[in-house]
Amino acid sequence: MFSLSVYCRLPTDTTMSLDKIGQDEWVAQVEARRAARGPLGRVLARLEAANPFVVGGLLFGLAALLPLLTSNDYVLRIAGNVCLYGLLALGLNVVVGYAGLLDLGYVAFYGIGGYGYAMLASNQFGIHVPTPVAVLVVVVLAALAGLLLGLPSLRLTGDYLAIVTLGFAQIFVLLTNTLDKASVPWSSQVVNVTGGPNGITAIDPLHLFGWELSGVGGYFYVLLATLALVLLMLRNINQSRVGRAWRALREDTLAAEAMGMPVRRLKLLAFAIGAAIAGLSGSIFAAWQTAVFPQNFDITLLITLYAMVVLGGLGSLPGAVAGALLLSVIPELLRGPDTARLLFYGGVVAMTLLLMKPRWRGVALLVAVLALGLVVRLAATALWPQALGPAPAPVSSGLGALAQRWLIFPANATLAGNLLFVLVIGLLMIVSRGRRPGVRFVLLIPSLYLLAFVWETRLAAEPSVTRLLFLGAILVLLMTYRPHGLFGKPRVEVV
Amino acid sequence: MEAFLNQIPQQLVNGLTLGAVYALIALGYSMVYGVLQLLNFAHGDVYMIGAFVGYGVLTALAPKSGLLAPPWAIILLMLLAAMLICGLLGVVIEWFAYRPLRGAPRIAPLISALGVSFFLQNAVLLILTANYRTMKTELLLPPRMGLDIGPARVSAVRLLVILGALALMVALNALVRRTRLGRAMRAVAIDREAAGMMGVDVDQVIVATFFIGSALAGAAGVLVGLAFTQVWHYMGFTAGLKGFTAAVLGGIGNIPGAMLGGLLLGLTESLAVGFISPTYKDLIAFVVLILVLLIRPTGLLGARIQQKV
Numbered sequence: 001m002f003s004l005s006v007y008c009r010l011p012t013d014t015t016m017s018l019d020k021i022g023q024d025e026w027v028a029q030v031e032a033r034r035a036a037r038g039p040l041g042r043v044l045a046r047l048e049a050a051n052p053f054v055v056g057g058l059l060f061g062l063a064a065l066l067p068l069l070t071s072n073d074y075v076l077r078i079a080g081n082v083c084l085y086g087l088l089a090l091g092l093n094v095v096v097g098y099a100g101l102l103d104l105g106y107v108a109f110y111g112i113g114g115y116g117y118a119m120l121a122s123n124q125f126g127i128h129v130p131t132p133v134a135v136l137v138v139v140v141l142a143a144l145a146g147l148l149l150g151l152p153s154l155r156l157t158g159d160y161l162a163i164v165t166l167g168f169a170q171i172f173v174l175l176t177n178t179l180d181k182a183s184v185p186w187s188s189q190v191v192n193v194t195g196g197p198n199g200i201t202a203i204d205p206l207h208l209f210g211w212e213l214s215g216v217g218g219y220f221y222v223l224l225a226t227l228a229l230v231l232l233m234l235r236n237i238n239q240s241r242v243g244r245a246w247r248a249l250r251e252d253t254l255a256a257e258a259m260g261m262p263v264r265r266l267k268l269l270a271f272a273i274g275a276a277i278a279g280l281s282g283s284i285f286a287a288w289q290t291a292v293f294p295q296n297f298d299i300t301l302l303i304t305l306y307a308m309v310v311l312g313g314l315g316s317l318p319g320a321v322a323g324a325l326l327l328s329v330i331p332e333l334l335r336g337p338d339t340a341r342l343l344f345y346g347g348v349v350a351m352t353l354l355l356m357k358p359r360w361r362g363v364a365l366l367v368a369v370l371a372l373g374l375v376v377r378l379a380a381t382a383l384w385p386q387a388l389g390p391a392p393a394p395v396s397s398g399l400g401a402l403a404q405r406w407l408i409f410p411a412n413a414t415l416a417g418n419l420l421f422v423l424v425i426g427l428l429m430i431v432s433r434g435r436r437p438g439v440r441f442v443l444l445i446p447s448l449y450l451l452a453f454v455w456e457t458r459l460a461a462e463p464s465v466t467r468l469l470f471l472g473a474i475l476v477l478l479m480t481y482r483p484h485g486l487f488g489k490p491r492v493e494v495v
Numbered sequence: 496m497e498a499f500l501n502q503i504p505q506q507l508v509n510g511l512t513l514g515a516v517y518a519l520i521a522l523g524y525s526m527v528y529g530v531l532q533l534l535n536f537a538h539g540d541v542y543m544i545g546a547f548v549g550y551g552v553l554t555a556l557a558p559k560s561g562l563l564a565p566p567w568a569i570i571l572l573m574l575l576a577a578m579l580i581c582g583l584l585g586v587v588i589e590w591f592a593y594r595p596l597r598g599a600p601r602i603a604p605l606i607s608a609l610g611v612s613f614f615l616q617n618a619v620l621l622i623l624t625a626n627y628r629t630m631k632t633e634l635l636l637p638p639r640m641g642l643d644i645g646p647a648r649v650s651a652v653r654l655l656v657i658l659g660a661l662a663l664m665v666a667l668n669a670l671v672r673r674t675r676l677g678r679a680m681r682a683v684a685i686d687r688e689a690a691g692m693m694g695v696d697v698d699q700v701i702v703a704t705f706f707i708g709s710a711l712a713g714a715a716g717v718l719v720g721l722a723f724t725q726v727w728h729y730m731g732f733t734a735g736l737k738g739f740t741a742a743v744l745g746g747i748g749n750i751p752g753a754m755l756g757g758l759l760l761g762l763t764e765s766l767a768v769g770f771i772s773p774t775y776k777d778l779i780a781f782v783v784l785i786l787v788l789l790i791r792p793t794g795l796l797g798a799r800i801q802q803k804v
Contacts, residue, residue: 156788160792162534164785164788170736171778174774178778310602421621433591466617468613471613472615472617475613476610476611479607480592483603
């Protein structure tokens with residue numbers, strides 16, 4: 001079977017004028033046009049049509065103002081985390097997005113960067129190497145490790161590569177956990193290499209140009225500048241010969257090889273560059289946190305990074321950063337009960353208004369849900385008042401108080417919340433995949449009411465669980481609605 | 496050296512128990528991979544749900560006052576309930592999270608699967624809290640019961656795990672080799688489009704595959720719960736990883752390969768525990784995996800992939 005993938009993109013100058021292109025291209029771009037539809041699609045398409053330097057410069061300029069606007073360390077820490085995750089996502093994007101290698105060992109390079117810097121600049125071995133030298137050594141080391149892990153990739157493909165690299169990552173975490181009592185060959189000495197579960201602490205901060213970096217703001221600027229530099233570098237690589245070769249490799253390795261591309265070298269290069277970026281981020285991370293632990297580099301981070309890259313769109317630079325931004329900010333917003341509640345109800349209302357097709361239907365739905373709540377409340381207080389109890393987590397003012405007065409709570413609200421949680425998930429699943437708008441409308445009224453009930457009884461009470469629950473749900477929903485991610489280009493397979 | 500050799504039979508029994516469970520989990524991975532080329536990362540969590548269903552049935556039928564049914568009936572009921580519920584759960588997951596992504600790039604369903612995994616774990620955490628639950632296996636199978644084979648002792652629970660897993664694998668093998676559905680599954684695995692053109696209802700086959708694979712995971716969850724007695728919301732992660740490793744070791748998409756890979760992984764691990772150190776158990780398992788893949792890049796029984804143009 002002859003299979004050829006066409007990498008299709010919209011013309012960059014004018015998004016929607018398609019008068020100059022031929023019939024086949026028009027047909028090939030059907031998916032791209034479909035992706036540009038809808039409120040989200042339109043905004044993303046317009047962003048993409050703009051000059052990347054102008055948009056990027058503006059965004060980075062705005063971000064650089066952040067430490068001047070707020071001295072809140074918590075906000076700056078999150079901003080720094082966004083940059084750090086952005087860096088990591090960009091590095092992963094090189095391996096997975098550009099070269100198409102399913103590398104599940106990526107966090108190990110981040111760990112090598114972190115532990116490498118920690119060993120070179122702390123009291124662990126009593127070495128305190130100057131920052132530029134330490135970072136350089138660590139980056140080179142990580143790149144070499146990338147080459148080493150890349151070697152099996154020349155023989156393995158797809159999922160076999162995935163499991164070998166995953167094994168590498170697991171071995172790294174296991175070693176960092178157990179090498180606090182490493183025996184030296186040919187002697188009975190025991191050496192503490194990694195500190196085991198206690199990690200390495202009291203790591204030197206970064207010294208740059210004679211300054212010792214301290215405070216969250218300083219690290220934020222370092223991370224932001226590094227992010228900008230790496231973005232610029234990757235953009236240039238992406239538009240060079242190597243970038244085009246990587247894309248060819250990803251689309252069809254066999255064809256690329258037949259065209260005379262040095263497939264082995266290209267794969268190794270992708271691994272090395274991705275690993276170097278991870279190593280760089282790891283060393284900044286270690287200096288920032290002044291400590292590294294094995295659990296900083298475990299598989300949860302890998303999953304989050306993959307989610308960021310794929311959510312943003314594989315192979316897209318702004319996408320990787322946008323994914324990092326979304327997936328590190330949303331969980332933070334869900335942390336505080338008030339913002340979480342605002343985000344939740346706001347999100348439900350916005351989703352209803354945006355997704356229900358004739359706009360009046362969305363408004364009607366919200367009105368119906370509100371009315372349902374009032375009717376249920378009136379009926380319950382009139383007919384069976386003794387079964388009602390107080391709200392499980394009462395709030396005295398604001399949106400929460402309003403919602404809790406609108407809902408009713410049975411005496412055993414926790415149990416009811418748990419049972420209804422399962423019911424609501426089922427209902428919402430049916431609604432979101434249902435075909436008939438009338439049935440959806442009718443089902444949505446009780447679903448949304450019950451969702452609010454479950455939120456007030458269970459979800460708001462367990463914020464840490466809710467965050468991950470929502471993360472999972474967002475991943476599934478976004479993937480099923482936009483399989484190519486936010487900024488990714490849909491590809492058309494021509495068979 | 497004497498003690499060293501005396502340990503071998505017992506470690507083999509342990510390895511066989513562990514391996515039988517790994518094989519059951521690996522089968523689900525491999526079957527789904529065979530028909531969809533999808534790594535179902537939520538598989539480990541389906542297994543966790545199975546363990547909880549088994550726990551629920553056991554607590555319902557074994558209150559403080561005594562057993563409400565004979566032990567064999569309770570065990571059978573636990574297995575059947577877990578298999579049914581997990582099978583249905585697998586079908587729902589396929590319908591909601593994977594079917595819309597049939598034609599999407601291969602990594603999209605992978606992320607969707609991770610999302611399902613996060614969701615299931617945290618839903619269980621929300622509803623059932625993070626407490627470990629202890630299965631009262633001793634009510635069903637007293638620890639004294641068991642067989643002595645030479646220096647090794649096979650307790651009744653381990654025997655149940657090994658035989659139960661074996662029976663399920665034999666049944667699965669018969670299903671895949673002898674029935675119409677099995678033939679359809681093999682056809683879809685070889686070439687989905689061609690199978691569809693020859694009149695195979697591809698969607699139905701995929702649903703059936705998810706049902707069977709998830710049911711096996713549910714059974715594995717119950718068996719593990721009985722054997723190791725601890726059930727908690729995060730148990731699916733490690734088990735899923737091990738099942739995946741076993742499936743790849745044997746050659747993913749290959750049913751006998753999954754069984755072989757599972758047994759091999761279990762034996763490797765328990766021998767590593769016995770002879771080297773429990774700390775390096777997982778390390779050695781992964782080193783063995785990497786070595787095997789470097790020598791045979793498509794697993795032990797995996798077919799060599801012929802790239803066609």
